[in-house]
Amino acid sequence: MxxxxxxxxxxxxxxxxxxxxxxxxxxxxxxxxxxxxxxxxxxxxxxxxxxxxxxxxxxxxxxxxxxxxxxxxxxxxxxxxxxxxxxxxxxxxxxxxxxxxxxxxxxxxxxxxxxxxxxxxxxxxxxxxxxxxxxxxxxxxxxxxxxxxxxxxxxxxxxxxxxxxxxxxxxxxxxxxxxxxxSCSYSTAENLLHRAGVKPGEHVVITGASGGVGSAAVQLAKRRGAFVTAVAGSMKADEMRQLGADRVVPRGESLVKHLGKETVDVVVDVAAGPAFADLLDVLKKGGRYAVGGAIAGPIVELDVRTLYLKDLTFFGCTFQDDVVFRNLVSYIEKGEIRxxxxxxxxxxxxxxxxxxxxxxxxxxxxxxxxxx
Structure with missing residues (x-):
């Protein structure tokens, strides 16, 4: 019809x-x-x-x-x-x-x-x-x-x-x-970065980086001047680098092994699941963890001592301030993302x-x- x-x-x-x-x-x-x-x-x-x-x-x-x-x-x-x-x-x-x-x-x-x-x-x-x-x-x-x-x-x-x-x-x-x-992926990604307050020069780890939200987060984090480590399937490493990722860690491999402990300022997570503990281990003291999804599993094991002894800040990110979508539209119109x-x-x-x-x-x- x-x-x-x-x-x-x-x-x-x-x-x-x-x-x-x-x-x-x-x-x-x-x-x-x-x-x-x-x-x-x-x-x-x-x-x-x-x-x-x-x-x-x-x-x-x-x-x-x-x-x-x-x-x-x-x-x-x-x-x-x-x-x-x-x-x-x-x-x-x-x-x-x-x-x-x-x-x-x-x-x-x-x-x-x-x-x-x-x-x-x-x-x-x-x-x-x-x-x-x-x-x-x-x-x-x-x-x-x-x-x-x-x-x-x-x-x-x-x-x-x-x-x-x-x-x-x-x-x-x-x-x-x-x-x-x-609308959904890019605004979710921008909201994660906005809530976590990502600044130029900070090291950001992005999980699920080859998906809709993850690939948007890679671009938007680079737009903010961050150093980006993308977690994605090993076959997608070249695509992640083309989007702007500075480093790619194969999904399923230990972030601690690749990056070392306390080397990351911000984690942007859409996966959760079994890798959750590693995400907190790579965060520096005073680091920030922003989550907007749990595609790898919503139930995780948290050692609360890691949370408080490292002075970590957690951001659960669903609600979006009005400025998030306005900013996203401006990035498109200025040609700052693709x-x-x-x-x-x-x-x-x-x-x-x-x-x-x-x-x-x-x-x-x-x-x-x-x-x-």
Whole structure:
């Protein structure tokens, strides 16, 4: 099904269809819970919202984690092991039950085709990307937010509504696919560096460096003038160096063996799992540990003596200050970072895309192209 052509000269009444193609998540579980449909009602934007014609949408760990119910505290395993013990009552970012059906997709690049009554009609036609953490829906309360694909519908469909204040216009020559690789991964990475206060000349270790968040963190840490050690599969070392990594440690090998104890200022971690103790051992006294994921396993062993005797500071990083996404957009517009897209798939092949994502054979982002 194709949408009608949009005439942006007609104000906020751009022609859009009543139904759209998209992917519905109908419950927690396996790939069978993803239903590709062409009869989904097109959302209607509220007074302060915009309707976006989605061009492309990135694939992220959070899409898979949400589908399998991995955020439930009952789950002890890594993402790729599934979440067979998940409890529906706490299997979301916010720890509340998931509402089904849900359209997932935390990353969106598209054009505004309709605006709510309180939004300036001049926004029609703008190419936008969405903020990763949505503060509008929680009245901008500190440390609270919603996420597309979890608390509200996201970008795995032809149309998506979003708060106008959190749909950001970007002036750049990147393709729609490239821009669709940004919102979740790059803002997560920038938030980790922002919260940890990374400064020029500091030594930063980045785990999961070949993935979406990790590869973004490598670029963003180099932008800040840091010395970067990337932890990634040995076959991806050259790619990590091309992104700017000064040193690459093969995933699964001891960081202490490669770097020595107390040699690192900041650890940016999206993996956790069995390597957690090594990450703390390589930190200098007074070092900072920032975590934004646990794909290798959420349950770790912490010797509290290491924490307090080394005067370490821990940062759990989910909520993002408004400045994080504004800064990210400015980096794109100034040409200070570049996208790393590994592969694209049509939306109908979402299962294959997520399977390849889980295989960890692709560096950078996997992006879904949304049909006309």
């Amino acid at each position: 194709s949408s009608e052509p949009v005439d942006f000269s007609r104000g906020s009444v751009a022609e859009v269809p009543e139904v759209m193609t998209g992917v519905l998540l109908v419950g927690h579980g396996g790939f069978d819970k993803l239903e590709y449909r062409s009869d989904i009602p097109v959302p209607t934007p509220g007074p302060a919202e915009v309707l976006i014609r989605v061009a492309a949408a990135g694939v992220n760990n959070t899409d898979i984690n949400t589908r399998i119910g991995w955020y439930s505290k009952s789950v002890k395993s890594s993402t790729d092991e599934g979440a067979t013990q998940a409890q529906d009552l706490d299997a979301t970012w916010t720890g509340v039950p998931m509402s089904f059906p849900r359209i997932q997709g935390a990353d969106c690049c598209g054009r505004i085709v309709r605006v709510g009554k309180d939004v300036d009609p001049s926004r029609l036609g703008e190419r936008v990307i969405n903020a990763n953490t949505l503060r509008f829906y929680v009245n901008y309360r500190p440390m609270e937010s919603w996420v597309f694909g979890s608390e509200c519908d996201g970008a795995f469909a032809q149309y998506m509504k979003a708060p106008s204040s959190e749909a950001h216009t970007v002036d750049c020559d990147w393709s729609d696919v490239e821009l669709a690789s940004v 996208p790393l897209v590994g592969k694209t798939y049509p939306l109908k092949d979402i299962v294959t895309a997520q399977q390849e994502f889980l295989s960890k054979t692709i560096s950078g982002k996997i992006v879904l192209v949304i049909p006309d």
